[in-house]
Amino acid sequence: MTSARRLTYIDWARGIAVLIMIEAHTLDAWTRAADRRGVWFGDASILGGFAAPMFLWLAGVGVAMSAARTYERTGSRSSAADSIARRGLEIFILAFLFRLQAFILSPGAHPVTLFRVDILNVMGPAIVATGIVWACGTTAAVRVLALGVAATFIAMITPVIRQMAAIDALPAWIQWYLRPTGDHTTFTGLPWAGFVFAGGAVGVLIAEMRDERLERRLQIALALTGAALIALGFYTAAQPSIYRASSFWTSSPTWFCIRTGILMLALAGLYLFETMLARAGVALRPLARMGQSSLFVYWIHVELVYGYASWWWHRRLPLWGTALAYAAFCTLIYGAVRLRDRIVDARRTRAQRAGPTRQIVTA
Helix, strand or coil: CCCCHHHHHHHHHHHHHHHHHHHHHHHHHCCCCCHHHHHHHHHHHHHHHCCHHHHHHHHHHHHHHHHHHHHHHHHHHHHHHHHHHHHHHHHHHHHHHHHHHHHHHHCCCHHHHHHCCCCCHHHHHHHHHHHHHHHHHHHHHHHHHHHHHHHHHHHHHHHEEEEEEHHHHCHHHHHHHHHHCCHHHHCCHHHHHHHHHHHHHHHHHHHCCHHHHHHHHHHHHHHHEEEEEEHHHHHCCCCCCCCCCCCCCCCCCHHHHHHHHHHHHHHHHHHHHHHHHHHHCCCCHHHHHHHHHHHHHHHHHHHHHHHHHHHHHHCCHHHHHHHHHHHHHHHHHHHHHHHHHHHHHHHHHHHHHHHHHHHHHHH
């Protein structure tokens, strides 16, 4: 399995996803209406749109790698799948706790927002499903194929599901997970869960790499595959649609294909960048630390951006003001991450020092 050092680029990818996520939210929450029609705002919005697929895709990468480590340690596929399923269920529960926090802290919140489908609501079940698919495969090749087929199927079926009249007969809370329903859905299971499966396929491949030479070849293959997916996506987007109704920016498999290709190409680029910096003895520890604390950052930053803490300048800043505020806010969040890490380290140190004493008393 790949060494911990060479996996720093994955933490970097998560860190970049964190920065893009904060950019997307501050741009949406703080920019005034007069600056929302320009080219710069549009381009920044497109960039911000990559935060969610990055998080979901990297969650899939992490699922597969974690499952491989557990399997290597225990020799049991069921144990590996159980550990992944527990993690997915934890995230799903955290989704509702997060909505409860938002209900308490956000101005004018309505009780129905407690059940709004957000990214954690999608990520949790998708992680569970990815872990199950991983466990069903007996070899790495079978797992990659199964996860890739699942991602493709989800992307292809999304426009069909969104137009099915039969969905109307389902309970409302299930509909929210299948297609956009006003304020009840920030994300939907389709197609967003597909990114977790797609990331899982890549994670299986990375987990199989036993030395630097093989991993370098894999990253080259991922870059070439990513470029091919981008080209395929743009080519198919220019052709007549095979669906009765489909939107390029939301439900189209072509945009899913393009985004997945960009993510694969970006990860390969980060691997190359990390290799070059490692040879020079340079490490981007702040970026890696942000990536390692992605869930913590997500948890604390949303209410700071949309809640009472920043209500005074909510949708009042010019675009350049939002940019400056974004930089200051990222610095603040990084400080919060460092403070959290210090508190955790201090508690761990106290527990380790107290351990021997407790053993003596018990004896």
